[in-house]
Amino acid sequence: MSIHLSTPEDYKALLDKFETWIFDCDGVLWRGDELIDGVVEVLHILRCLKKQVVFVTNNATKSRKSYKTKFDQLGIEAHVDEIFGSAYASAVYLSSVIKLPKTKKVYVIGMGGLEEELRDEGISYLGGTNPADNTLEPFSLANFTLDPDVAAVVCGLDTQINYTKLSKAFQYLSRNPGCHFIATNEDSTYPSADGLLPGAGSISAPLRCAAGRDPICTGKPSNTMLDCVKAKINFDAERTIMIGDRLNTDILFGQNGGLSTLLVLTGITEEADITGPYASPIVPDFVTQALGDFRAVDKVKAP
Amino acid sequence: MSIHLSTPEDYKALLDKFETWIFDCDGVLWRGDELIDGVVEVLHILRCLKKQVVFVTNNATKSRKSYKTKFDQLGIEAHVDEIFGSAYASAVYLSSVIKLPKTKKVYVIGMGGLEEELRDEGISYLGGTNPADNTLEPFSLANFTLDPDVAAVVCGLDTQINYTKLSKAFQYLSRNPGCHFIATNEDSTYPSADGLLPGAGSISAPLRCAAGRDPICTGKPSNTMLDCVKAKINFDAERTIMIGDRLNTDILFGQNGGLSTLLVLTGITEEADITGPYASPIVPDFVTQALGDFRAVDKVKAP
Structure with missing residues (x-):
């Protein structure tokens, strides 16, 4: 009670x-x-x-640094070392728990904040905000080369989600042996200023369905x-x-x-x-x- | 055995x-x-x-008519009235089981074949292949007007899937009372010529997650x-x-x-x-x- x-x-x-x-x-x-x-x-x-x-x-769309500017804009005192985001938690999980070798890479479904946290932890990545993967052009496996060094897929909220990104992430999860599957968080919805929108849990849902496996979630x-x-x-x-x-x-x-x-x-x-x-x-x-x-x-x- | x-x-x-x-x-x-x-x-x-x-x-991306041409191209004898697709089954479900009133509309996540079957059953729809919804531009609820006549969301394989379509479909499912949720099929993967890709079940997965409900599936x-x-x-x-x-x-x-x-x-x-x-x-x-x-x-x- x-x-x-x-x-x-x-x-x-x-x-x-x-x-x-x-x-x-x-x-x-x-x-x-x-x-x-x-x-x-x-x-x-x-x-x-x-x-x-x-x-x-x-919220995994922003790094801690860019999240700090949100506090500043709203007039709330906050310091970067007081802020912990799920993108940061994913990056730390990869670098400190999995201890991803430096020769390995991550395929990212997510936005700039997730990429920034990965960079800060020294992790190489593909996908994310790369214009080649942010497209509605048809995706064909005939034009796709599987990168054997991709050892993890990390998925956060991505408002640029599309079939190319989903298809590539699915290839790594299903074809690269031992590929880790990490989600920043499982929130099914995201509270925008004007109401609820699909959240990070909804963005990783297609991969959970296609690959038939659940990710490790690093957020709350x-x-x-x-x-x-x-x-x-x-x-x-x-x-x-x-x-x-x-x-x-x-x-x-x-x-x-x-x-x-x-x-x-x-x-x-x-x-x-x-x-x-x-x-x-x-x-x-x-x-x-x-x-x-x-x-x-x-x-x-x-x- | x-x-x-x-x-x-x-x-x-x-x-x-x-x-x-x-x-x-x-x-x-x-x-x-x-x-x-x-x-x-x-x-x-x-x-x-x-x-x-x-x-x-x-396969809900093709109507029965366009599926017939696939048989023709491969040299297999087939007639349109012998062919039954999950897009057709969804359209028939809406027209004959739900008996959707003519004043109501459907929001479509899906491709031309699904739209063609809906048209053939006399069902009005939004979304689908409409260029306005096939975009990677940011989606904001501030620029979205909920259409109160949308009484169902129908979801099939859609290789143009994006955050605008997912967000709109989610608004109808969560805000229009009694809105039906129909999926053409639940196949988690789709066998393309060069290997498996995410299937229709993976495309409806974000909506199942965000709306917290499962669709009626009309396919096998x-x-x-x-x-x-x-x-x-x-x-x-x-x-x-x-x-x-x-x-x-x-x-x-x-x-x-x-x-x-x-x-x-x-x-x-x-x-x-x-x-x-x-x-x-x-x-x-x-x-x-x-x-x-x-x-x-x-x-x-x-x-």
């Missing part, structure tokens, strides 16, 4: 209890390009209290993402809280990592999803309407 | 037993654009014996396809045999319809798929290497 936060004392108690605050971004801090009310003030309160702040996003709720955070930031799971708007990514991610969890209702999850007979089996520790609710701590009466 | 045909008498017995012969095409009659050895002769034998011949294909192994055949052709299931190369489409289709089944090994299924510890639970009644094996009947000794 979740605790619904409501009084100034409720919010104050959480601020006292947790030292590290890990935030999902879309649906918590902003919706599309629109800042959610009260976010800047609450993050300011956290920083004044010397809390450790971490941002964890499944996978522990791979938390391993990336742990590699860079020291935190005590007992005193860390994960704040998000999605039960099956953010809240599950926190639970998988042994963190406390807080659900906000400014994104994808509605009250009806967590109460009543059809409630999700994923139950957050705490629930509040919006992150901005923490502004109530200013009203805590002096003891 | 399947009966493996081998002697001239085996083939003669099947010719004596079955009056209606339903054939899958790709992998049975041809591979890509290449005729399989002996096919023309065996179909000639069947026609000389006054057998009823039916062709059933999950669905009974909808057999209902279309029944509506046009009289046959006795007891004296009908389905010949195909895929266990989970062709052979299952025959079994679902109460027909006898014959697997040929000139397509997707290999001997190892039907024998040994990892054999499929779908067991055809008969197995032979190739359709051309029926030429052996010429060697049956006179009694």
Whole structure:
């Protein structure tokens, strides 16, 4: 059973209890390009209290560096080393977990942000934003040469998805022995400023279907993402809280990592999803309407 | 346990037993654009014996009329009213099962053949081969107007698949109440002349993922396809045999319809798929290497 936060004392108690605050971004801090009310003030309160702040996003279309500019544009204080994205997690998974040899390559379905993170980890890649693969021209295997050095397919949200990319990725998955299959994240939809659109999970779905296998997902709720955070930031799971708007990514991610969890209702999850007979089996520790609710701590009466 | 045909008498017995012969095409009659050895002769034998011949294909990129030209080019005798495709089955499902009102429309992910079958059934449609939707330009909901008359999304193999089409189809599935979701077929791969490519099942996979629902499939192994055949052709299931190369489409289709089944090994299924510890639970009644094996009947000794 979740605790619904409501009084100034409720919010104050959480601020006292947790030292590290890990935030999902879309649906918590902003919706599309629109800042959610009260976010800047609450993050300011956290920083004044010397809390450790971490941002964890499944958005794999942007690198951490370009994600930083989104924070800047919306007037939210953030630093690149506080930001962890699923594209970064995929790149780290390839370089540090699989330890892909330098002679090997990755075939990319994804956008510039994923490519940037791969480059930063020293990983060679094909596909991605290469104009030759961003085409609606007919694809024929007669004109395709399988590169035997492609040892992994990495798939993220790609709004340039097309049959050539899908066909090439499928060839590598089905014909290069031992080819790894990695997805940045499994989100079925993506919250654009004007509504939901197909997400990264929908972009990797054709490959899951054609190749008959499921990818390793490095984004939330996978522990791979938390391993990336742990590699860079020291935190005590007992005193860390994960704040998000999605039960099956953010809240599950926190639970998988042994963190406390807080659900906000400014994104994808509605009250009806967590109460009543059809409630999700994923139950957050705490629930509040919006992150901005923490502004109530200013009203805590002096003891 | 399947009966493996081998002697001239085996083939003669099947010719004596079955009056209606339903054939899958790709992998049975041809591979890509290449005729399989002996096919023309065996179909000639069947026609000389006054057998009823039916062709059933999950290929939804071609209409029955344009499929006929493929038979012509390969020198195989066939008539349009003997050919049943999954695009035709989808169109018939919309017009005759759902009985889509004339004021309603369908959003199409698919190619010219699917559009032609819809037109022939008097169904209005959006998307498909419309150049406005065959683009890799960015898609934004801000520039999209939901058409309230779209009452179904129909999805077939579409080598022009892109984010605009997927996003529009997803809007109709998720925002137009009661919107039907129909897939021509679920084949995960498609056997091109030079090897396997992602099939129609892979093209509908993003929509299944994003919308969180499964389509009604009208192609094999669905009974909808057999209902279309029944509506046009009289046959006795007891004296009908389905010949195909895929266990989970062709052979299952025959079994679902109460027909006898014959697997040929000139397509997707290999001997190892039907024998040994990892054999499929779908067991055809008969197995032979190739359709051309029926030429052996010429060697049956006179009694």
